[in-house]
Every structure is written in C-alpha cells, then in structure tokens.
Amino acid sequence: MKKSSIILGASFFFTVAIALFFSTRSIPPAAQWNFESEVCRAAYSSLYARDSIDARIVFGYKDARPARFVADRYERLLFIEKILAGCAQGEFACGFRRSEKDGDLFLKSISGPDGRHREVYLRVIGSSVGPDDEENRKDPFQAWKSRTAESAFFQGLANADLVFYNGHSRAGGGPDFSPPELDASLGVAFGWYKNRQPGFSRMEDSLKHEPNFLKLLGLFSCASNRLFVKSIEAVRPGIGVMSSSKLIYFSDALENSREMLSAVLGMKCEKAFTNLTRKPEMQAAGTRISGFFEDLKPSL
C-alpha cells in the first residue's frame, strides 16, 4: 500500500475522531430564548455581552455576635450543594461543574441571548476560616480568607458581570468580610461601622472605577435597599440592583440569591421577576429589583 494512502486514511480517521469528540461534549444546543420585550432582550444582551461571564457570589463574615458562632461556611456549602445538583424543570442555578484546582470556581456552559455559547465562571467565596469567631481571630489564615473575599467582591464591582453579596450590612457600614469590630460588651460596634463606613465607601469607590463591566449587583443583607441602593444608583446609574427592604433571615437570603441567579441564568423577564418577588421568602425579606429592566418601575 502506498505511503500516501496510509497517511490519507489516518488523517481521515483522525479528523472523524476529533469531530466525534467535540460533538459529544456537553455544549448546549443554541436555545431559542423568548423575550417578552425588547427591554428584556436588551438587558440580557448587555449582561451576556462577553463570551465568558464573570459571576461572583461572595458570602460575608457571618458572625452571630455576641455569640461566637460564625456561619458563612455552612451557608456557602448549602449554596454549592444546590448549584452542583442536577437541574429540575425550570431551574438554572444548577448543573455546574467544579474546578479541580480552584475550590471556589464553578463552571457552566449556557446559550446566550443570541444563541451563541457562553461559559459562566461562577466564583462562590466565603469569608471565614472556621466556625468560632474567637479562634478565627487567632488564625493567620483568617486574614487571607478575608482579603480574598474582599478582593473578589470589590474588584468584581468593576470587572465582573454579576456580583452578589450575602452577608451583614453592619448598619450601613458594610459589606464586611472580616471578624467584626467589637464594643466593650463584645457585641458588634455598630457605631464604629456607621461612622467609618469601611465597606460602603469602598463599594462606592469600586463602582466608580472605569472601565466598568458590572451589570447586576445583588445585596442580600439586612435592609440593604434603604442603606445602599440610593447611593449605588447615584454612583452607577442604570445598574441593576437586587436588595432587601427588611431584615433578612439567613435561609431567605440564601434561597433568594439562588432563585435570582437562576432567573438571570434562565433569562427571565419582568413578569417572571414580579412573580418571583411574590414568593414567601422574597416577601419576608422585602426583595426588590431596580434598574435591570430599564423601563421597569423603580422597584417590583
């Protein structure tokens, strides 16, 4: 047999093998998204403008002062269990695969609003190293955890497409990713946070950064609507903001952030979001959305 025939044959089979390999990868078929309105389509075209979507869910340092218990690691783990699970009908914050090398990174291939493939890089980051506030303060690794969570959040306000915060508001001085400042009675020094506003002022500065890719910010913390939204909208008009008008219970914050993520990944429009905010856990927290769908009233 001629050498050229062998080479040609091998090339043919190699090509077929490559084609088969790529065809069996789990890239979703181009979905036909049905947008109720041009406003809705435009919102998602903006959110999914890039081929790689940078999404970040950052859990703040969830102390329970004056008790020593710190809970964000458990809440984060519940969130992760949900996003790794298979997708039920109508669910989209699911079916993620976990990076082997980066414990905070989760990936999912989706179809964008134009039918083209997008890769969602979802970082889910916690702030605490352990469950005890006293012990965490003695652990040098705690400083690294806090820095990493801060960096993910504040840099995300400029560089990411979507950022959600699930944590304490610190009476308007938050978001916060570190063991709290304490008063003489070992409770949270709310006065200190109100005066210094360490998290809030850094949030404002980060939002002013140019260029800025952020389209949607979720603040799942107590009374975040009253404490943060007005200033955010002044600094960054037109940005989508999800917030809570009331004190928010931890399981409501968890469920609300997951449902909102699912709605965004599923490219739901105004009507679906309106229905979503009528759910009991959303009502309990007084969940609001503003700015994402331009023509929408200030809050749903």
Added chain:
Amino acid sequence: MEGESGKIYILFMSSIYLFRPEKFSLIWLIGLFILLPEIGNEAMAETAHGEARGAASWTTDARRLTGESDAVRLRAISRLKATSDLSNRLEAAMKGADRFLALDVITALKIRSMMPSLLRYSAEENSGYAIHALNTLIEPSDRTAIFQVYRERLSNRSTSYPNQVALIDTFSRTAERLDLGLLTRLQDEGSVEVRSSILHYLRAQVLNQSRQDLVSLVFRALSDPTFQNRLQAHYLIHEFSPGLKQKFYQEIQRSNQACLADPAEEVRLFCSVSLSAGRQE
C-alpha cells in the same frame, strides 16, 4: 366579660345606672338577652384567633431571634414561650420550609425535651444545621453519648458533606478527639470543604492539644488538588512551635521547596514572603 361587645355593654349599663337608675334592672335583662350570643361568638373567635396566632406568629417571632435588638429578641422569646403547643409545631416544621426557623427557636429557648427528636432528625437532615442546634443543648451529662453518635456518623460514608463539616467543626470547637485512621479516610474521600474543615481541626489539635500523631495529615494536605487547601496547610505549618519545627525539620524543608514551586501563584507568594521574612527555619 371579654370582647368588644361586653365592654360596650358594661359602659352602656353604667350610664343607665347613673342617669336612669329606675330603668336599670329591665334594661340590664334585655341587654343581656341580646348580647349573650354575641359574647359567646366573640369568645369562640378569640380562641380560633389564638390558635391561628400560634400557627402563624411563631415564625414571625422566630425571625426576630436574629438581627434584631436585644429588646425585640427578648419579647420574641417571651411570646414563643407562651405559644400553645410549640414543641409539636416545631416538630412538624422541621420537615418543611421553616425548618431553620424551628431549629433557631429550639436553640433560643433551649428546648432540651426535643433532644431525642433532634438527634433522630439530624441523621436524615443534610444541611448540618440540626447538628448545630443539637450542640447548643448538650450538657456534660449527655456529652459522652452524643459524641459517640457523632463519631459513628463521621465513620458512616453516607453522611452528607455538610453534616461531615458540621461534625468535624464540633470536634474542633470542643477539643474532642478523632482518631488518625478516621481522619485519614475523611481526608481521602471528603469534599473540598470537608478537607478544609479537617485542616481547621488539625490546627486546634496540633497547636492546642499537642497531638503530634496528626502532623502527618498536615503534610498530606500539601498534595490537595485545590490551592486554597494547600495554602491553608502551609499557613498551619508556619504556626508550628519551634519544637515541632525541629522535630519535623526534613518534612518542612521539603514542603518549602514544594511551596516555592507550587502551580498556584497565591501559594508561591505566601512562601516567598514568609521565607524572606525569615519565619521559616
């Protein structure tokens, strides 16, 4: 007399007595004849309302146990204590959407009578929160038995990852011992978060309880596939006492070399900074 009708009746009759005492007896009898059924209905409605209040309001009060002022929290606790049939309501709620609220109430009110239910429930509930609630109720008299159950659960491969984390953290906080064999298996088979919790437990045991038999697990963690866990292990090694560093000198030298060549920038950065700061012997 209770209810609005009764109050109006008394006010009316008092006025009659003051201004037309001669008519008092007749009007009193007529009024009672008319109002008795109304008063009866109001009493029944009050009871039904009380029942409904018990059903709906315990969750409202449960939400006030966190994030509110001390005064609000104390009032919520007081109302919860007065809620009829609370234990049964909480038992039923543990199976549904209000399970976290139910666990918070059990913790806040220290309902030790629910410990047997909680112990059973914590075996099937996968979030780890039932274990946190149970931990708040443990007293010295039940500690040995409860921790034996916890050890058995950690040995059971079907225990969920969140429960494993909650259990390992419980052992961390209480300085209770877990044996090397079990920890090795958990480190081999556990999720990212389980392995991180083990490192947190090792920190408490090695640094505070001088358990040198567990040091080998710290060095094993340097091969963790995720860079965050490798970094956590390096941080822990750098906290070793001078005596421990002396004893494990060769292993630490090898770990430094591995650290400086680590594929993750965060890990390399930590080691180059800490080595040039001269913290490493």
